[in-house]
Each structure stands twice: as C-alpha cells, then as structure tokens.
Amino acid sequence: MDGAYVYILKCADGSYYAGTARDGLQRRVDEHNAGSFGGYTALRRPVALVFSQWFERVTDAIAAERQIKGWSRAKRKL
Template identity: 70%
Template sequence: MLRCADGSYYVGSARLGLDRRVSEHNNGTFGGYTSKRLPVILVWAEHFLNVTDAVAVERQIKGWSRAKKEALIRGDYETIQSLAKRRT
C-alpha cells in the first residue's frame, strides 16, 4: 500500500519486485492514479507465495475504509476487527 502526496492510499501488487514497482510509481512509468499524486511512499506490504492470494487480499483492502487501512498500516488488528463488525 502506498501513501500518495495528497494523503490518499493506493493498493496494488508487485509481481516483479516491490522496490521496482515503487520506483515505477514514483517515476510515473505507467501513468494512472499515482502519477498525479507524487511522490508515493510505501506504508504497508505483505509477501504472498501465490499471486492469486495477493490479488484477493489487494481486492479486499481496496474495499476497506480509510480508517481500516490506517489500522492495517499501524498493525492494529484489534481496530481492524472492530471496524469489520457490522453495525446494527
């Protein structure tokens, strides 16, 4: 997960290496969301052996609220759990 210069978060995967992918974002190599919000800083990463697992987690996190993403960055799993509970 990257924190963009405007304070927003970008969630993606890095199949060919994390350092390389962060550099590509900061260089604006592919355009898109982050290219207009430079520089970006890596704030959270997880290694997956299986690319399908990585993509599944990426999709899940993309649907999370800002508060939940920030709890993940802090490693605050208790807050993630409480934010995940349905409000009734």
C-alpha cells in the same frame, strides 16, 4: 518467482493506493514514483510504501489487494 507482494502506498495528497507487485516490490514503488504507467498515483507523487506482505501464490496477493481496496480510508491508514 510465482508469488507476489500486496502493498499500500501513501500518496502526497494523503490518499492511499493498494496494488500488487510480481517483479520486485522496490521496483514497483520506484515505477509509481516515476509516473511510469500513469493512473491514480501519477498525479499524486511522491508516494511512500506504508505496508507490504508477500504471498506465495499470485492469486492470494490479488485477493488481498481486492480486500484492501474495499477498506475505508481510515482502515487503510493502519
């Protein structure tokens, strides 16, 4: 699998987090909810998936993630 998902999570505190997942989207969401890697979402659990999009190329997913991270909170809210 060469592609990846870009995704947006809504955190328990109402904030939003954007990331990419290469090894399965649900697995990555589960890792966020388990606090597996610490970081932003670890203290804002549970999280819920609110958006995802598949990209054939990982580089395209990373570019989309960077673009989303530049959006305002209102725009991420969709």
